[in-house]
Amino acid sequence: MNWxxxxxxxxxxxxxxxxGGEIVPPKIxxxxxxxxxxxxxxxxxSSHPENISRLEECLSNVETYVLSVAKSKFGEEYVNxxxxxxxxxxxxxxxxxxxxRFHPNLPRxxxxxxIQPTGxxxxxxxxxxxxxxxxxxxxxxxxxxxxxxxxxxxxSFVKRLAEIFRGLKRGNNLS
Numbered sequence: 001m002n003w004x005x006x007x008x009x010x011x012x013x014x015x016x017x018x019x020g021g022e023i024v025p026p027k028i029x030x031x032x033x034x035x036x037x038x039x040x041x042x043x044x045x046s047s048h049p050e051n052i053s054r055l056e057e058c059l060s061n062v063e064t065y066v067l068s069v070a071k072s073k074f075g076e077e078y079v080n081x082x083x084x085x086x087x088x089x090x091x092x093x094x095x096x097x098x099x100x101r102f103h104p105n106l107p108r109x110x111x112x113x114x115i116q117p118t119g120x121x122x123x124x125x126x127x128x129x130x131x132x133x134x135x136x137x138x139x140x141x142x143x144x145x146x147x148x149x150x151x152x153x154x155x156s157f158v159k160r161l162a163e164i165f166r167g168l169k170r171g172n173n174l175s
Contacts, residue, residue: 027061112149125164129161136149
């Protein structure tokens with residue numbers, strides 16, 4: 001994910017909340033600041049996975065708080081707009097990963113994307129979506145799923161996974 005863009009979106013929501021008279025807890029402000037520091041550290045040296053984990057943790061804490069408070073303060077339409085923007089970042093990231101370069105055992109000219117199954121987007125989701133769009137897939141040694149095929153089908157596949165992710169995020173954070 002584009003962490004900086006995610007940070008900016010969450011920062012804007014906090015600004016909107018404060019402008020609407022909401023008092024944001026110091027822990028949330030500290031998590032937002034910590035995320036910014038982690039972003040700068042990762043820019044300099046991204047070889048430490050614990051920094052990425054800490055960044056994700058901070059951003060997730062802020063996101064969970066602001067989405068739930070924003071829903072009660074500004075309504076569901078505002079939150080849906082924020083979720084749409086966050087999901088677009090996921091799609092951009094996935095589209096960025098669509099590579100043209102060589103990958104072993106793939107026919108020349110095939111487009112592909114590597115996806116790491118998570119609790120939000122499971123292997124079953126990836127498998128069903130790949131079959132739905134007529135794409136081929138395989139599990140790599142590192143646990144990622146390599147999905148490949150025609151460019152347009154792959155783009156539709158990525159958008160479908162973003163919809164699944166968006167639906168889960170909406171259900172988990174706003175209940």
